[in-house]
Amino acid sequence: MTDRKSAGGRGVPAIGAPGRAAGELPAGHPPATPTVADHELSEFSGPGLEIRGASIRGLMHRYRGGPRQDAFSVVYDEASDTTLVIVCDGVGSLPRSHEAAAFVTDRLPAHFWAARNWAAAVKSVNAELHELVARRRAELGPAEWDANAMATTVVAVAISPGHQGRRVEIVRSDDSTVWALSREGGWTDVSATTDGDATVHTGSVRALPTDSPRLHHAETTLTDGALFVMTDGVDVPLRGAAEVRETLATWWTSPPAIFDFGAQVGFARKTHLDDRTVVGVWATGEDHA
Template identity: 30%
Template sequence: MRWPSGTRRNQDESAGSSLEDLRQREARELERRGGPTGTRRDQEAARRDQEGVRREHEALRRDQEAAAHAWLAPAYQDPWQAAPPSSSSPSPSPSPSPSPPPPPEHAPPADLAAAWEPIVVDRATAEFEPRPPGVPVRRHIPDTVFDGWSSDSFTVRSASVRGYAHRYNGAPRQDHVTVFFQRRGNREELLFAVADGVSNARHGELGAAAAAEAAIEALQQFLLSGRPLDWAAVADAAVRHMASVTRRHLQVPAPSAAQISELLATTLTIGAVGALPDRARVIMTRVGDSGAWVLDGAHYRPVFGAEGTPEAAVVSSGVTALPQIPDPMPFAAFDLLPHQVLLVGTDGFGDPLGDGTGQIGQLFAWHLAAPPPPRGLAHLLDFSRETFDDDRTLLAVWPRRARREAP
């Protein structure tokens, strides 16, 4: 038989030469040992050695091919497709179960959800997951907002939470609270506005925000100018801004008072707190039924509707809402002592509070004896009590004692 190339013939010649050498070695070993038995054993050992060498060469060749494949594979394979194991790769061993990470130095509570569960007063509202607030106009309104800070003269906390009814129905929070801080000379002043969009207004949440922001700006201009304060003019500035929002965002070219009321009607409580050396002076007014109280220990003294109260000069008003402006505008002016707390809130807080002698009054009197963390006021305000499911907003102001000068 003729071979197609000399390579195989050379291999056979080389193999034959090796076999002849092996036979000569076997013959010499046979002579040395004196019989054929030793020759067969040695022959078998030689064959085993050759087979071992052949397997080693074959394994080396496979490893080289696998290495070349691994080097080229990333350029041609889908990066999200796992590469098949190579023939020389050992079977993967099961991964050991990962050990849990060590606890942090300051570990949170074991059950964070339980730590932030609403405070239940009497009988709780039914539990459910809130729906997202659907607002087709202008902007998203968060479910809950809170704020807090301190100046030399005041400590302030504010919070506004969506009511359980609006959470269940997927309606937006219609309350709004705005606080503005300024200095005039050596006096610190705090300007505030709390608004509650009327529930039957189609976009009461926009009306509440518009009225509060515009009223704060108008009040600031009066205080900075030194002109006599005209509360009706402040309320009128809020109404004019509500009309502007109706035109720009609701596409009503020339809205009437009736149209503004139908779309954006809102209550409004607005005022200012000025720092004095040993106390604070409060001036405020309101349109609608939002409330204000002075918390003195465990007692709540209402600012509005409490005729004959020695610390306040009050003119009461019936329940109304912007864009209607009562004539005359109600007003209050009184001193706030260092151990007292000014509270301004919507009826979502005022209705369950009542006269302050019940469970809600006791709860807030205890926790507001000193300023809580800002998020703490929001958690407190989000209490769960059956039948009280309106939006809730509360502003709290603590006067701070004048700091003594260093000697």
């Protein structure tokens, strides 16, 4: 269970100094129109895998009265014993980026099943998002569009049977990352750095929709331990502080209860105020289906 004695004012555990915002910032008024929930939790289990997912509204969006702009989805194809994890981080400077993030997490799996290739799947969902944005822009006009613009980055993982353990295929546009955690508590960034397709270029951040998606590709193997697909709300403090790496390793060497996992993803730490999304995938040691 999460150690509530170390919790910040929002009932989440603190790692280091939680900062004043975690203890003093109120939830705020309900929005004027329906929007995404502040927090989202999911858990799954199957042959060889345990999965926990949590997306938590960050303190900056709480302060500004804006919605959570992260989103995630987890889907499974029984015929190929393949699990997809998609995590999106809406571009915070654009007001309706939560819609772009939700659109990509909803549509990208179908494109992957059709192509069985991440580069082709992202190209297709990028084209669909382009069409959606073009329709919205035409309906609203230039003045209203500024208050309704949207874009998102994406990281996606396909986990399928391999010769030794599970094969993991990764693609990301940037910002969001994938980390491996060994059973001994060691963290390794397994995010992609190689150019995986001649029509897709490795480079700086290119949020979707864009005329030329820039994607990073990588492959790894999940034999034991766990993988964590995350937005930079967790990646940045994980990468930057040994204290965060040690604490999260202690919490996540085995799958937590889902409500504990949600609180842990939302941990309080001074100056880290962004939305937080993590999908954890644990190898259970069972035979693959």
